[in-house]
Amino acid sequence: MLFLWTLALFAAINTVTSVGATSTPKTYVGYKDDWILLPCVSLEPAASESLNIFWRDKDDKVVLDVINGKTDKIDPFFTNRVVSFPDEYKKGNFSIVIRQLKFLDTGPYDCEVPQMSFQIRLFLRVVDRIPTPCANATKKANATGKPVLAVTEGANGVGRYTQSVTMLSICLAIFFLFYNSSI
């Protein structure tokens, strides 16, 4: 029973990942309570220092308003959780970091710079860090002196998630081994 449940869980995770990889807009996957960089980069540098930048979420909440190059407004839902990089604006880099990710942050995000007629949409998905069966499998592997698994931190959320899905597959194999040997 437990084994079937685990299989179903991993099948679900892998399905979700492959859908995310092929759909437009581009999907970024972050972990709950972790942070993620949401890129918004124009090919051309900004013509002016006094840019207006508008970031919006799925509910049209103000993720970030930059007016004349200065942070103007952030919705209370995102207060103290959104960081932008003013030094990067002139290079056409309007990316933000969202910290302390919540499941509710999942959804589409729009980044718009009207003066440059520049607008992009991306999709953020916030997921749990590691399912319990895998954490348990990791502990068991440790106890028997087998190599310890760890989720490595990549350059971005997607990289990390891809790696962790690979890790999850390895975890599943280990979980399976121990499940069988414990019968």
Ligand SMILES: *[C@@H]1O[C@H](CO)[C@@H](O)[C@H](O)[C@H]1NC(C)=O
């Ligand atoms: C944009 O700025 C962020 C923060 O400094 C940085 O991490 C990212 O690599 C930059 N992106 C580009 C394309 O320069």
Ligand SMILES: *[C@@H]1O[C@H](CO)[C@@H](O)[C@H](O)[C@H]1NC(C)=O
């Ligand atoms: C994982 O271990 C915890 C205790 O460390 C236990 O409560 C939980 O039931 C275990 N889960 C599975 C799927 O074995």
Ligand SMILES: *[C@@H]1O[C@H](CO)[C@@H](O)[C@H](O)[C@H]1NC(C)=O
């Ligand atoms: C496994 O053991 C190492 C030390 O040998 C420890 O640092 C690590 O936290 C352990 N991992 C788990 C999941 O117990």
